[in-house]
Amino acid sequence: MSDVLEYQSLLWDGLWTTVVASFFGILLTIVVAFVVGMMRLSKTRWLRAPSYVFVEFFRGTSILVQLFWVVYALPFLGVRFTDNLVAGIVVLGLNEGAYASEVVRGAIASRPRGQTEAGIALGLTPGQRMRRILIPQSIPVMLPSFGNVAVDLLKATPLLYFITVTEFTADGLAIRTETQETTAVMLSLLVVYFVLSMILALLTRLLENRFALERRTHPLLRPLVGSAS
Template sequence: MSTIIEHAPRLWEGLLVTLQLLVLGSVLTLVIAFTAGLARMSRQFLVRFPAAVFIEVFRGTSMIVQLFWFFFALPMLGIELPGFAVGVLVLALNEGAYAAEVVRGAIKSRPAGQTEACIALGIGPVTRMRRILIPQSIPAMLPAFGNVVVDLLKNTSLVSAVTVLDLTYQGQTIRAITGETTAVFTTLLIVYFVLSVLLSFLVKWSERHFAIDRVGKSNGARLLSLPGISRGGTT
Protein backbone atom coordinates (compact mmCIF):
# COMPACT_ATOMS: atom_id res chain seq x y z
CA MET A 1 0.00 0.00 0.00
CA SER A 2 2.90 2.34 0.70
CA THR A 3 3.96 1.93 -2.92
CA ILE A 4 0.58 3.15 -4.15
CA ILE A 5 0.65 6.14 -1.80
CA GLU A 6 4.19 7.03 -2.86
CA HIS A 7 3.28 6.94 -6.56
CA ALA A 8 -0.22 8.40 -6.17
CA PRO A 9 0.65 11.59 -8.15
CA ARG A 10 1.64 9.48 -11.15
CA LEU A 11 -1.59 7.49 -10.91
CA TRP A 12 -3.57 10.73 -10.60
CA GLU A 13 -1.98 12.06 -13.80
CA GLY A 14 -2.91 8.83 -15.57
CA LEU A 15 -6.46 9.00 -14.23
CA LEU A 16 -6.89 12.53 -15.61
CA VAL A 17 -5.76 11.34 -19.05
CA THR A 18 -8.19 8.40 -18.84
CA LEU A 19 -11.05 10.75 -17.95
CA GLN A 20 -10.15 13.02 -20.87
CA LEU A 21 -10.21 10.01 -23.18
CA LEU A 22 -13.57 9.00 -21.74
CA VAL A 23 -15.22 12.41 -22.11
CA LEU A 24 -13.86 13.26 -25.56
CA GLY A 25 -14.37 9.73 -26.81
CA SER A 26 -17.97 9.65 -25.55
CA VAL A 27 -18.88 12.95 -27.19
CA LEU A 28 -17.36 11.90 -30.51
CA THR A 29 -19.00 8.47 -30.20
CA LEU A 30 -22.44 10.11 -29.97
CA VAL A 31 -21.75 12.23 -33.05
CA ILE A 32 -20.57 9.20 -35.02
CA ALA A 33 -23.42 7.02 -33.74
CA PHE A 34 -26.17 9.40 -34.87
CA THR A 35 -24.43 10.23 -38.14
CA ALA A 36 -23.80 6.61 -39.12
CA GLY A 37 -27.07 5.34 -37.67
CA LEU A 38 -29.21 7.84 -39.56
CA ALA A 39 -27.14 7.36 -42.73
CA ARG A 40 -27.71 3.61 -42.43
CA MET A 41 -31.46 4.30 -42.62
CA SER A 42 -31.23 6.51 -45.69
CA ARG A 43 -33.06 5.51 -48.85
CA GLN A 44 -30.10 6.75 -50.89
CA PHE A 45 -27.67 3.93 -51.66
CA LEU A 46 -24.66 6.29 -51.83
CA VAL A 47 -25.41 7.36 -48.25
CA ARG A 48 -26.50 4.01 -46.85
CA PHE A 49 -23.71 1.83 -48.28
CA PRO A 50 -20.67 3.76 -46.90
CA ALA A 51 -22.33 3.85 -43.48
CA ALA A 52 -22.89 0.09 -43.59
CA VAL A 53 -19.27 -0.52 -44.61
CA PHE A 54 -17.98 1.71 -41.80
CA ILE A 55 -20.11 -0.06 -39.19
CA GLU A 56 -19.11 -3.56 -40.29
CA VAL A 57 -15.40 -2.75 -40.59
CA PHE A 58 -15.06 -1.19 -37.14
CA ARG A 59 -17.28 -3.80 -35.47
CA GLY A 60 -15.54 -6.64 -37.26
CA THR A 61 -11.91 -5.79 -36.48
CA SER A 62 -9.91 -5.67 -33.27
CA MET A 63 -9.61 -2.31 -31.52
CA ILE A 64 -5.96 -2.92 -30.65
CA VAL A 65 -5.20 -3.57 -34.33
CA GLN A 66 -7.10 -0.40 -35.24
CA LEU A 67 -4.94 1.54 -32.77
CA PHE A 68 -1.76 0.11 -34.26
CA TRP A 69 -2.94 0.86 -37.80
CA PHE A 70 -3.77 4.49 -37.05
CA PHE A 71 -0.58 5.02 -35.03
CA PHE A 72 1.97 3.05 -37.07
CA ALA A 73 0.50 2.52 -40.56
CA LEU A 74 -1.31 5.81 -41.18
CA PRO A 75 1.94 7.84 -41.06
CA MET A 76 3.14 5.74 -44.02
CA LEU A 77 0.31 7.38 -45.97
CA GLY A 78 1.45 10.85 -44.92
CA ILE A 79 -0.96 11.35 -42.02
CA GLU A 80 0.62 11.40 -38.57
CA LEU A 81 -1.43 11.88 -35.41
CA PRO A 82 -0.29 12.10 -31.79
CA GLY A 83 -1.04 9.10 -29.61
CA PHE A 84 -3.77 10.85 -27.64
CA ALA A 85 -5.62 11.88 -30.81
CA VAL A 86 -5.31 8.34 -32.16
CA GLY A 87 -6.72 6.99 -28.89
CA VAL A 88 -9.75 9.29 -28.90
CA LEU A 89 -10.41 8.71 -32.61
CA VAL A 90 -10.18 4.92 -32.52
CA LEU A 91 -12.24 4.64 -29.33
CA ALA A 92 -14.95 6.82 -30.87
CA LEU A 93 -14.94 5.08 -34.25
CA ASN A 94 -15.09 1.61 -32.72
CA GLU A 95 -17.73 2.37 -30.10
CA GLY A 96 -19.59 4.65 -32.51
CA ALA A 97 -20.00 1.73 -34.92
CA TYR A 98 -21.75 -0.28 -32.20
CA ALA A 99 -23.79 2.71 -31.02
CA ALA A 100 -24.91 3.44 -34.60
CA GLU A 101 -26.85 0.19 -34.57
CA VAL A 102 -28.39 1.23 -31.25
CA VAL A 103 -29.61 4.45 -32.87
CA ARG A 104 -30.95 2.67 -35.93
CA GLY A 105 -32.67 -0.04 -33.92
CA ALA A 106 -34.30 2.40 -31.48
CA ILE A 107 -35.70 4.60 -34.24
CA LYS A 108 -36.86 1.61 -36.28
CA SER A 109 -38.72 0.31 -33.22
CA ARG A 110 -41.00 3.35 -33.11
CA PRO A 111 -44.62 2.45 -33.97
CA ALA A 112 -45.37 2.87 -37.68
CA GLY A 113 -48.45 4.86 -36.74
CA GLN A 114 -46.29 7.77 -35.61
CA THR A 115 -44.74 8.12 -39.05
CA GLU A 116 -48.12 7.76 -40.73
CA ALA A 117 -49.60 10.44 -38.46
CA CYS A 118 -46.73 12.82 -39.26
CA ILE A 119 -47.22 12.24 -42.99
CA ALA A 120 -50.94 12.87 -42.62
CA LEU A 121 -50.17 16.15 -40.83
CA GLY A 122 -47.78 17.19 -43.59
CA ILE A 123 -44.63 17.01 -41.45
CA GLY A 124 -41.55 16.51 -43.63
CA PRO A 125 -38.98 13.71 -43.12
CA VAL A 126 -36.29 15.93 -41.55
CA THR A 127 -38.68 17.62 -39.11
CA ARG A 128 -40.31 14.28 -38.38
CA MET A 129 -36.99 12.71 -37.49
CA ARG A 130 -35.62 15.71 -35.55
CA ARG A 131 -38.74 16.73 -33.61
CA ILE A 132 -40.65 13.46 -33.16
CA LEU A 133 -38.83 10.17 -33.79
CA ILE A 134 -35.37 10.89 -32.35
CA PRO A 135 -36.60 12.50 -29.08
CA GLN A 136 -39.00 9.62 -28.49
CA SER A 137 -36.27 7.07 -29.23
CA ILE A 138 -33.74 8.50 -26.76
CA PRO A 139 -35.17 6.70 -23.68
CA ALA A 140 -34.85 3.39 -25.51
CA MET A 141 -31.26 4.19 -26.48
CA LEU A 142 -30.03 5.13 -23.01
CA PRO A 143 -29.46 1.65 -21.49
CA ALA A 144 -27.50 0.52 -24.54
CA PHE A 145 -25.60 3.82 -24.68
CA GLY A 146 -24.69 3.28 -21.03
CA ASN A 147 -23.15 -0.08 -21.91
CA VAL A 148 -21.25 1.52 -24.78
CA VAL A 149 -19.79 4.24 -22.52
CA VAL A 150 -18.75 1.69 -19.86
CA ASP A 151 -17.15 -0.40 -22.59
CA LEU A 152 -15.36 2.71 -23.87
CA LEU A 153 -14.03 3.37 -20.38
CA LYS A 154 -12.60 -0.13 -20.13
CA ASN A 155 -11.11 0.09 -23.62
CA THR A 156 -9.23 3.28 -22.73
CA SER A 157 -6.68 0.95 -21.15
CA LEU A 158 -5.70 -0.22 -24.65
CA VAL A 159 -4.36 3.20 -25.67
CA SER A 160 -1.34 2.63 -23.44
CA ALA A 161 -0.10 0.45 -26.33
CA VAL A 162 0.38 3.60 -28.44
CA THR A 163 2.29 5.55 -25.77
CA VAL A 164 -0.65 7.41 -24.26
CA LEU A 165 0.10 8.11 -20.58
CA ASP A 166 -3.23 6.91 -19.25
CA LEU A 167 -3.97 5.15 -15.96
CA THR A 168 -2.93 1.73 -17.24
CA TYR A 169 0.32 3.06 -18.71
CA GLN A 170 1.20 4.75 -15.43
CA GLY A 171 0.34 1.57 -13.54
CA GLN A 172 2.62 -0.46 -15.77
CA THR A 173 5.39 2.08 -15.22
CA ILE A 174 5.02 1.91 -11.44
CA ARG A 175 5.01 -1.88 -11.57
CA ALA A 176 8.21 -1.88 -13.65
CA ILE A 177 9.89 0.47 -11.16
CA THR A 178 8.77 -1.19 -7.93
CA GLY A 179 7.94 -4.76 -8.89
CA GLU A 180 4.68 -4.49 -6.89
CA THR A 181 2.49 -6.31 -9.40
CA THR A 182 -0.38 -7.29 -7.09
CA ALA A 183 -0.76 -3.92 -5.38
CA VAL A 184 -0.58 -1.91 -8.60
CA PHE A 185 -3.00 -3.94 -10.69
CA THR A 186 -5.43 -4.40 -7.81
CA THR A 187 -5.53 -0.63 -7.49
CA LEU A 188 -6.20 -0.28 -11.21
CA LEU A 189 -9.03 -2.81 -10.99
CA ILE A 190 -10.63 -0.88 -8.14
CA VAL A 191 -10.33 2.48 -9.93
CA TYR A 192 -11.86 1.18 -13.16
CA PHE A 193 -14.64 -0.54 -11.21
CA VAL A 194 -15.50 2.63 -9.26
CA LEU A 195 -15.59 4.66 -12.49
CA SER A 196 -17.87 2.05 -14.10
CA VAL A 197 -20.25 2.15 -11.14
CA LEU A 198 -20.40 5.95 -11.27
CA LEU A 199 -21.18 5.80 -14.98
CA SER A 200 -23.93 3.27 -14.31
CA PHE A 201 -25.52 5.58 -11.75
CA LEU A 202 -25.33 8.45 -14.24
CA VAL A 203 -27.06 6.36 -16.90
CA LYS A 204 -29.82 5.32 -14.48
CA TRP A 205 -30.37 8.97 -13.54
CA SER A 206 -30.58 9.84 -17.24
CA GLU A 207 -33.11 7.07 -17.80
CA ARG A 208 -35.35 8.54 -15.09
CA HIS A 209 -34.85 12.09 -16.38
CA PHE A 210 -35.68 11.14 -19.97
CA ALA A 211 -38.43 8.70 -19.05
CA ILE A 212 -40.78 8.00 -21.92
CA ASP A 213 -43.78 9.60 -20.18
CA ARG A 214 -41.88 12.87 -19.73
CA VAL A 215 -40.56 12.77 -23.28
CA GLY A 216 -44.03 11.96 -24.59
CA LYS A 217 -45.55 15.02 -22.92
CA SER A 218 -42.74 17.22 -24.20
CA ASN A 219 -43.07 15.93 -27.75
CA GLY A 220 -46.83 16.38 -27.64
CA ALA A 221 -46.34 20.04 -26.83
CA ARG A 222 -43.74 20.36 -29.59
CA LEU A 223 -46.02 18.72 -32.11
CA LEU A 224 -48.81 21.16 -31.32
CA SER A 225 -46.38 24.05 -31.68
CA LEU A 226 -45.34 23.10 -35.22
CA PRO A 227 -46.57 25.45 -37.98
CA GLY A 228 -49.93 24.44 -39.36
CA ILE A 229 -50.93 22.34 -36.36
CA SER A 230 -53.35 23.34 -33.62
CA ARG A 231 -55.35 21.48 -30.97
CA GLY A 232 -58.26 21.36 -33.29
CA GLY A 233 -56.26 19.81 -36.15
CA THR A 234 -54.36 21.25 -39.10
CA THR A 235 -54.90 24.78 -40.26
Protein backbone atom coordinates in the same frame (compact mmCIF):
# COMPACT_ATOMS: atom_id res chain seq x y z
CA MET B 1 0.64 -0.06 0.00
CA SER B 2 2.70 2.83 1.35
CA ASP B 3 5.18 2.34 -1.48
CA VAL B 4 2.37 2.74 -4.00
CA LEU B 5 1.15 5.95 -2.35
CA GLU B 6 4.54 7.51 -3.00
CA TYR B 7 3.66 7.42 -6.70
CA GLN B 8 0.14 8.81 -6.31
CA SER B 9 0.94 11.89 -8.42
CA LEU B 10 1.84 9.58 -11.31
CA LEU B 11 -1.42 7.69 -10.82
CA TRP B 12 -3.40 10.93 -10.85
CA ASP B 13 -1.74 11.94 -14.13
CA GLY B 14 -2.61 8.59 -15.66
CA LEU B 15 -6.16 8.77 -14.33
CA TRP B 16 -6.61 12.22 -15.87
CA THR B 17 -5.45 10.89 -19.25
CA THR B 18 -7.94 8.02 -18.98
CA VAL B 19 -10.78 10.39 -18.08
CA VAL B 20 -9.92 12.74 -20.97
CA ALA B 21 -9.72 9.87 -23.45
CA SER B 22 -13.02 8.43 -22.21
CA PHE B 23 -14.85 11.78 -22.20
CA PHE B 24 -13.88 12.87 -25.69
CA GLY B 25 -14.14 9.31 -26.98
CA ILE B 26 -17.74 9.11 -25.75
CA LEU B 27 -18.57 12.47 -27.33
CA LEU B 28 -17.16 11.30 -30.66
CA THR B 29 -19.00 7.99 -30.28
CA ILE B 30 -22.33 9.80 -29.92
CA VAL B 31 -21.69 11.95 -32.99
CA VAL B 32 -20.59 8.98 -35.10
CA ALA B 33 -23.50 6.88 -33.85
CA PHE B 34 -26.15 9.37 -34.95
CA VAL B 35 -24.50 10.27 -38.25
CA VAL B 36 -23.89 6.67 -39.32
CA GLY B 37 -27.15 5.42 -37.82
CA MET B 38 -29.15 7.99 -39.79
CA MET B 39 -27.23 7.07 -42.93
CA ARG B 40 -28.17 3.42 -42.40
CA LEU B 41 -31.84 4.47 -42.32
CA SER B 42 -31.59 6.53 -45.48
CA LYS B 43 -33.50 5.44 -48.57
CA THR B 44 -30.57 6.62 -50.69
CA ARG B 45 -28.17 3.79 -51.57
CA TRP B 46 -25.08 6.01 -51.78
CA LEU B 47 -25.63 6.92 -48.12
CA ARG B 48 -26.49 3.41 -46.91
CA ALA B 49 -23.60 1.65 -48.67
CA PRO B 50 -20.66 3.57 -47.11
CA SER B 51 -22.30 3.47 -43.69
CA TYR B 52 -22.65 -0.32 -43.98
CA VAL B 53 -18.98 -0.67 -44.96
CA PHE B 54 -17.95 1.61 -42.08
CA VAL B 55 -19.88 -0.38 -39.48
CA GLU B 56 -18.73 -3.78 -40.70
CA PHE B 57 -15.10 -2.66 -40.96
CA PHE B 58 -14.84 -1.30 -37.42
CA ARG B 59 -16.88 -4.14 -35.92
CA GLY B 60 -14.99 -6.79 -37.86
CA THR B 61 -11.41 -5.72 -37.12
CA SER B 62 -9.42 -5.54 -33.91
CA ILE B 63 -9.33 -2.18 -32.15
CA LEU B 64 -5.66 -2.80 -31.37
CA VAL B 65 -4.90 -3.24 -35.06
CA GLN B 66 -6.88 -0.07 -35.78
CA LEU B 67 -4.75 1.84 -33.27
CA PHE B 68 -1.51 0.59 -34.80
CA TRP B 69 -2.78 1.34 -38.30
CA VAL B 70 -3.74 4.93 -37.49
CA VAL B 71 -0.54 5.73 -35.59
CA TYR B 72 2.10 3.79 -37.51
CA ALA B 73 0.69 3.07 -41.01
CA LEU B 74 -1.33 6.15 -41.96
CA PRO B 75 1.72 8.48 -41.69
CA PHE B 76 3.17 6.64 -44.71
CA LEU B 77 0.03 7.73 -46.59
CA GLY B 78 0.44 11.34 -45.51
CA VAL B 79 -2.09 11.26 -42.64
CA ARG B 80 -0.51 12.04 -39.29
CA PHE B 81 -1.91 13.06 -35.90
CA THR B 82 0.08 15.56 -33.85
CA ASP B 83 -0.58 13.61 -30.66
CA ASN B 84 -1.04 9.88 -30.11
CA LEU B 85 -3.71 10.58 -27.50
CA VAL B 86 -5.79 12.37 -30.13
CA ALA B 87 -5.27 9.44 -32.51
CA GLY B 88 -6.37 7.05 -29.78
CA ILE B 89 -9.50 9.06 -29.03
CA VAL B 90 -10.41 9.08 -32.73
CA VAL B 91 -10.01 5.30 -33.01
CA LEU B 92 -11.98 4.65 -29.81
CA GLY B 93 -14.76 6.97 -30.96
CA LEU B 94 -14.97 5.46 -34.43
CA ASN B 95 -14.87 1.89 -33.14
CA GLU B 96 -17.50 2.33 -30.46
CA GLY B 97 -19.48 4.63 -32.73
CA ALA B 98 -19.84 1.76 -35.21
CA TYR B 99 -21.50 -0.35 -32.51
CA ALA B 100 -23.61 2.54 -31.20
CA SER B 101 -24.83 3.39 -34.71
CA GLU B 102 -26.67 0.08 -34.74
CA VAL B 103 -28.32 1.11 -31.48
CA VAL B 104 -29.53 4.33 -33.12
CA ARG B 105 -30.71 2.55 -36.25
CA GLY B 106 -32.52 -0.17 -34.35
CA ALA B 107 -34.18 2.19 -31.87
CA ILE B 108 -35.54 4.51 -34.57
CA ALA B 109 -36.58 1.65 -36.87
CA SER B 110 -38.52 0.03 -34.02
CA ARG B 111 -40.78 3.05 -33.43
CA PRO B 112 -44.47 2.21 -33.96
CA ARG B 113 -45.82 3.03 -37.40
CA GLY B 114 -48.54 5.13 -35.78
CA GLN B 115 -46.03 7.82 -34.81
CA THR B 116 -44.99 8.32 -38.41
CA GLU B 117 -48.60 8.37 -39.52
CA ALA B 118 -49.42 10.96 -36.88
CA GLY B 119 -46.55 13.13 -38.14
CA ILE B 120 -47.82 12.84 -41.71
CA ALA B 121 -51.32 13.82 -40.54
CA LEU B 122 -49.82 16.93 -38.92
CA GLY B 123 -48.16 17.85 -42.23
CA LEU B 124 -44.59 17.32 -41.03
CA THR B 125 -41.82 16.67 -43.55
CA PRO B 126 -39.68 13.49 -43.20
CA GLY B 127 -36.90 15.57 -41.61
CA GLN B 128 -39.32 17.18 -39.17
CA ARG B 129 -40.84 13.81 -38.26
CA MET B 130 -37.38 12.44 -37.57
CA ARG B 131 -36.25 15.46 -35.57
CA ARG B 132 -39.44 16.15 -33.60
CA ILE B 133 -40.98 12.72 -33.17
CA LEU B 134 -38.85 9.68 -33.93
CA ILE B 135 -35.51 10.72 -32.42
CA PRO B 136 -36.98 12.16 -29.17
CA GLN B 137 -39.09 9.01 -28.77
CA SER B 138 -36.09 6.77 -29.46
CA ILE B 139 -33.58 8.36 -27.07
CA PRO B 140 -34.96 6.64 -23.93
CA VAL B 141 -34.63 3.32 -25.77
CA MET B 142 -31.05 4.10 -26.82
CA LEU B 143 -29.73 5.20 -23.44
CA PRO B 144 -29.20 1.80 -21.73
CA SER B 145 -27.22 0.53 -24.71
CA PHE B 146 -25.33 3.82 -24.95
CA GLY B 147 -24.36 3.36 -21.31
CA ASN B 148 -22.95 -0.08 -22.09
CA VAL B 149 -20.99 1.35 -25.04
CA ALA B 150 -19.57 4.11 -22.82
CA VAL B 151 -18.38 1.58 -20.21
CA ASP B 152 -16.90 -0.58 -22.98
CA LEU B 153 -14.98 2.43 -24.29
CA LEU B 154 -13.66 3.17 -20.80
CA LYS B 155 -12.40 -0.41 -20.48
CA ALA B 156 -10.71 -0.12 -23.89
CA THR B 157 -8.57 2.88 -22.88
CA PRO B 158 -5.71 0.68 -21.52
CA LEU B 159 -5.05 -0.31 -25.14
CA LEU B 160 -3.72 3.22 -25.67
CA TYR B 161 -0.59 2.02 -23.89
CA PHE B 162 0.37 0.20 -27.10
CA ILE B 163 0.59 3.52 -28.94
CA THR B 164 2.76 5.02 -26.16
CA VAL B 165 -0.05 6.87 -24.35
CA THR B 166 0.66 6.57 -20.62
CA GLU B 167 -2.86 6.31 -19.19
CA PHE B 168 -3.93 4.96 -15.81
CA THR B 169 -3.24 1.27 -16.36
CA ALA B 170 0.16 1.95 -17.95
CA ASP B 171 1.23 4.08 -15.00
CA GLY B 172 -0.06 1.44 -12.60
CA LEU B 173 1.97 -1.29 -14.30
CA ALA B 174 5.05 0.96 -14.21
CA ILE B 175 4.57 1.44 -10.46
CA ARG B 176 4.13 -2.32 -10.02
CA THR B 177 7.44 -2.91 -11.77
CA GLU B 178 9.14 -0.34 -9.57
CA THR B 179 7.66 -1.38 -6.22
CA GLN B 180 6.79 -5.07 -6.79
CA GLU B 181 3.47 -4.33 -5.02
CA THR B 182 1.39 -6.40 -7.40
CA THR B 183 -1.65 -6.88 -5.15
CA ALA B 184 -1.91 -3.24 -4.09
CA VAL B 185 -1.49 -1.87 -7.59
CA MET B 186 -3.92 -4.30 -9.24
CA LEU B 187 -6.49 -3.74 -6.49
CA SER B 188 -6.19 0.01 -6.99
CA LEU B 189 -6.71 -0.35 -10.74
CA LEU B 190 -9.68 -2.65 -10.17
CA VAL B 191 -11.39 -0.27 -7.74
CA VAL B 192 -10.82 2.86 -9.82
CA TYR B 193 -12.16 1.33 -13.04
CA PHE B 194 -15.14 -0.02 -11.12
CA VAL B 195 -15.89 3.42 -9.67
CA LEU B 196 -15.59 5.07 -13.09
CA SER B 197 -17.92 2.46 -14.56
CA MET B 198 -20.43 3.07 -11.78
CA ILE B 199 -20.30 6.82 -12.44
CA LEU B 200 -21.09 6.22 -16.12
CA ALA B 201 -23.92 3.86 -15.13
CA LEU B 202 -25.33 6.46 -12.73
CA LEU B 203 -25.19 9.20 -15.37
CA THR B 204 -26.97 6.89 -17.80
CA ARG B 205 -29.69 6.15 -15.25
CA LEU B 206 -30.17 9.86 -14.53
CA LEU B 207 -30.52 10.57 -18.25
CA GLU B 208 -32.98 7.69 -18.60
CA ASN B 209 -35.14 9.12 -15.84
CA ARG B 210 -34.97 12.63 -17.26
CA PHE B 211 -35.92 11.63 -20.81
CA ALA B 212 -38.64 9.30 -19.55
CA LEU B 213 -40.14 12.22 -17.59
CA GLU B 214 -39.96 14.54 -20.59
CA ARG B 215 -41.60 11.88 -22.73
CA ARG B 216 -44.50 11.61 -20.29
CA THR B 217 -45.01 15.35 -19.79
CA HIS B 218 -44.16 17.01 -23.13
CA PRO B 219 -47.47 18.37 -24.49
CA LEU B 220 -46.54 17.68 -28.14
CA LEU B 221 -45.59 14.06 -27.49
CA ARG B 222 -48.64 12.99 -25.47
CA PRO B 223 -51.05 12.80 -28.42
CA LEU B 224 -48.40 11.03 -30.52
CA VAL B 225 -47.85 8.42 -27.82
CA GLY B 226 -51.60 7.95 -27.58
CA SER B 227 -51.94 7.54 -31.34
CA ALA B 228 -49.16 4.94 -31.40
CA SER B 229 -51.00 2.81 -28.87
